[in-house]
Amino acid sequence: MPSLRLALAQLDFPVGAVAANAAKVGDLMARARAGGAALAVFPELTLSGYPPEDLLLRPSFLAACQCELDELAGATDGVAVLVGHPHGEGEVYNAASLLRGGRIEFTTHKQALPNYGVFDDKRYFRPGSDSAVALIHGVRVGVLICEDIWEPGPAAKAAAAGAELIVVINASPWDDAKQREREQVLTARAQETGCAIIYLNLIGGQDEVVYDGGSLLVNGDASIAARAPNFVDAMLWAEFDSETRSLHADGWPSVPDASPEATLYAALVRGIRDYIDKNGFPGVLLGLSGGIDSALTLALAVDALGPQRVTAVMMPTRYTSQLSLDGARAQAEQLGVEYHIIDIEPMVDAFLGALAPAFAGKPADTTEENLQSRTRGVTLMALSNKHGRLLLATGNKSEMAVGYATLYGDMCGAYAPLKDVYKTVVYRLARWRNGAAIRGTGLGIRQSVPSQDSGFSRFPNLQSPIPNEVIDRPPSAELRDNQTDQDSLPPYDELDAILARFIEGEQSQAEIAAQGFHADTVRRVVRLVLLNEFKRRQSAPGPRVTTRAFGRERRYPITSGWR
Numbered sequence: 110m111p112s113l114r115l116a117l118a119q120l121d122f123p124v125g126a127v128a129a130n131a132a133k134v135g136d137l138m139a140r141a142r143a144g145g146a147a148l149a150v151f152p153e154l155t156l157s158g159y160p161p162e163d164l165l166l167r168p169s170f171l172a173a174c175q176c177e178l179d180e181l182a183g184a185t186d187g188v189a190v191l192v193g194h195p196h197g198e199g200e201v202y203n204a205a206s207l208l209r210g211g212r213i214e215f216t217t218h219k220q221a222l223p224n225y226g227v228f229d230d231k232r233y234f235r236p237g238s239d240s241a242v243a244l245i246h247g248v249r250v251g252v253l254i255c256e257d258i259w260e261p262g263p264a265a266k267a268a269a270a271g272a273e274l275i276v277v278i279n280a281s282p283w284d285d286a287k288q289r290e291r292e293q294v295l296t297a298r299a300q301e302t303g304c305a306i307i308y309l310n311l312i313g314g315q316d317e318v319v320y321d322g323g324s325l326l327v328n329g330d331a332s333i334a335a336r337a338p339n340f341v342d343a344m345l346w347a348e349f350d351s352e353t354r355s356l357h358a359d360g361w362p363s364v365p366d367a368s369p370e371a372t373l374y375a376a377l378v379r380g381i382r383d384y385i386d387k388n389g390f391p392g393v394l395l396g397l398s399g400g401i402d403s404a405l406t407l408a409l410a411v412d413a414l415g416p417q418r419v420t421a422v423m424m425p426t427r428y429t430s431q432l433s434l435d436g437a438r439a440q441a442e443q444l445g446v447e448y449h450i451i452d453i454e455p456m457v458d459a460f461l462g463a464l465a466p467a468f469a470g471k472p473a474d475t476t477e478e479n480l481q482s483r484t485r486g487v488t489l490m491a492l493s494n495k496h497g498r499l500l501l502a503t504g505n506k507s508e509m510a511v512g513y514a515t516l517y518g519d520m521c522g523a524y525a526p527l528k529d530v531y532k533t534v535v536y537r538l539a540r541w542r543n544g545a546a547i548r549g550t551g552l553g554i555r556q557s558v559p560s561q562d563s564g565f566s567r568f569p570n571l572q573s574p575i576p577n578e579v580i581d582r583p584p585s586a587e588l589r590d591n592q593t594d595q596d597s598l599p600p601y602d603e604l605d606a607i608l609a610r611f612i613e614g615e616q617s618q619a620e621i622a623a624q625g626f627h628a629d630t631v632r633r634v635v636r637l638v639l640l641n642e643f644k645r646r647q648s649a650p651g652p653r654v655t656t657r658a659f660g661r662e663r664r665y666p667i668t669s670g671w672r
Contacts, residue, residue, distance in 0.1 A: 111247030113274070116141035116149045117345040119322040119337055121313030123387055124158030127170070131156055131177035134192060135184060137344065142188040144346065147246040149190045152278050152311040153219075153255050154203065156194040159280035159311060159320075165233045171197035182208040189214075189245050191252060193278050200235040205252055205278055207243055217241035219254035220263045227282060227318055227653060227662050230256070240266035248351050251275040251304065258308070259294055261301060268302035273329075274349050275304045280311040283321035283339065283376055284656050285369065291325065292333065299331040305354045312342055314383030317650045317660050319376050329354025338364040340375040370541035373534070373654055374409070377526050380652030381413035384524050385499060392418030395501040396489055396519070397441060397448065399423075399433025401579055402527060403503040404440055405539050408574045409526050410501060416445040420498055424453045424485045436579040444574060449492075453484045460484065482518030490521055499523045502649045507532040509648060509659055510608050511634065512641030513598060520648055528651025529658040531608065532601040539580050543573040599630055607634045613657040636672060643667045 118137055122130045134151055141149035153159055156174045164170045174194050181192065189209040196204035196216055203219035218237025222230035240263050241252045251267030251274070258264060258277045267275050275298070281287065295306050305328050312322040326334035326347055335358030337345055346359035364371070385393060393410050397403045410419045421441045425434060434450075441448035460480055461468075468476075493500040502522025506529050508514045527535060598604055607626055610616045611634070618635050622628040645659050646667060657663050 111351045113246050113248040113349040114146050115347045116146035117309045118151045119312055119324050119343050119345050122155045122158050124161055124315055127156055127173045127177055134181055138190055146188055149188055150276055150309050151192045153193040153280040155192050165195055165201055171195055182213045183211055185209055203234045205254055215241055217252050221256040221260045223256045242270040242272045249273050253277045255279040258298055264298045264302050268304050272304050273351055276307045278309055282318040286656050288323055295327045296331040299327045303329050305329045305356050314380040317653050319380045319652045326356040335361055337361055339372050340379050370537055374538055376654050377409050378413045381526050390499040392498045393501050394420035394492055394498045396485055397421040397423050397437040399437040401535055402505050404575045404579045405535055406501055406503040406526055408542055411444045419446045421446050421448040423450045426454050426481055436576045439576050456484050457481055479515045482515035486518045486521035505530050505532050505535050507605055509645055511637035512644050516644055522649045525649040525651035529654045531605040533605045539575045543575055546574055607631055611635055
């Protein structure tokens with residue numbers, strides 16, 4: 110019985126880089142041919158990148174994609190190529206074309222168009238109606254595109270047309286539940302059809318979404334033959350045996366740690382790196398407060414970009430503790446980043462002096478606290494402008510949910526790596542990262558320890574990228590004396606449990622309270638979430654890593670009477 114060797118491109122194809130993406134496909138075609146592949150497979154919308162959004166409304170963009178597709182087809186010789194691209198044919202389709210023998214042998218269109226979560230396919234595309242099947246090296250191969258495999262119909266059509274193997278090209282963004290869901294869907298389709306399935310996924314960060322790869326081989330008996338690692342760029346080689354309808358992975362890479370924390374950390378690192386590099390920034394800067402959020406953001410930035418591309422800025426006032434100053438400086442020196450200490454007390458005093466006549470007769474309140482945060486925002490933006498480094502915001506999902514953040518203050522920034530990461534998960538990631546450094550499975554953090562005369566004898570664990578003292582201290586905005594986050598918020602374990610049920614779970618207040626939470630606390634938290642939509646609408650983008658992220662996925666009205 111025939112067998113089929115395949116080359117699967119689990120790689121990044123950036124949005125809008127049509128010529129560069131086509132050149133990359135051409136290079137990989139040659140590599141696949143040299144490796145003996147009969148079929149080279151590329152992800153969904155390879156030529157345009159995914160999601161191209163309103164670029165698809167420009168005729169010149171569609172024409173450029175078609176031109177590159179035609180040129181690639183003419184270059185095929187000795188290897189068949191399956192490539193994703195937008196297809197303008199009066200209407201616009203999300204398409205996959207089989208290139209073989211110097212021509213486009215056929216083009217098939219995505220049948221199931223997702224229009225939920227981060228997906229907006231129905232805005233741009235018309236659905237296809239048929240599942241294509243091609244004979245390649247004696248094997249009948251069905252071709253589907255991403256959402257097609259999540260519904261039974263398209264796979265059933267491919268099987269009815271004689272497919273033994275179904276190849277699915279994807280641009281499926283990662284979240285913390287996605288891998289389990291994919292495997293459930295793929296094994297169900299294999300059981301229904303008896304076909305083996307190759308699931309090839311895009312990799313890379315694109316604005317608010319991160320694609321993980323995580324490609325899969327599923328045998329015809331619905332067993333998993335191989336799992337590609339998440340967030341590892343690779344040309345994956347596979348063999349299909351038509352007699353047994355089984356797949357074999359040839360030399361697929363592995364990762365030393367595939368824990369949930371390791372995968373999430375890799376997602377955040379990839380999001381930062383691709384956002385900065387694809388937008389052409391030389392580096393980043395951030396405010397380093399001595400707290401856990403900025404400390405984790407600094408470690409992520411260094412792992413993503415290297416210490417030479419990261420600047421930390423400490424901006425103390427009279428309310429900044431010595432522990433915060435020492436912890437921030439210790440971490441900056443440990444990680445080898447450039448850092449500055451800028452005392453903002455004189456700037457805050459100048460603002461207060463100028464505002465004193467207008468504030469006369471009014472007691473001090475959060476206005477004065479927010480003024481400190483906004484002074485820091487002005488300072489960081491000035492440094493960003495002067496040095497051309499993109500400012501990272503350091504707020505987490507718990508804070509963004511309840512509005513525990515200052516507009517034009519600590520919310521300043523062009524990218525927010527922790528925007529979709531709850532505070533309790535921030536702590537888990539920080540501890541995981543330190544453990545990875547100890548185990549030697551870190552991501553390149555330098556392990557030198559400052560000399561004993563540097564004044565940080567209270568920080569004995571400086572081999573860790575995040576000082577343990579920073580992790581262990583009570584969280585505080587340090588905008589007034591003896592302030593802690595829990596002066597204004599429930600404990601984070603309780604807060605995050607309520608938020609996850611309300612945001613990801615879409616549960617009602619009554620349903621949440623019935624699970625053991627105090628009704629008044631639930632009511633207060635939900636009220637804060639609903640009241641602070643106006644802040645979130647102005648917040649920086651950040652990588653989506655949960656099943657319901659703020660931004661394009663969760664769109665609530667700012668003006669609403671619903672409580």
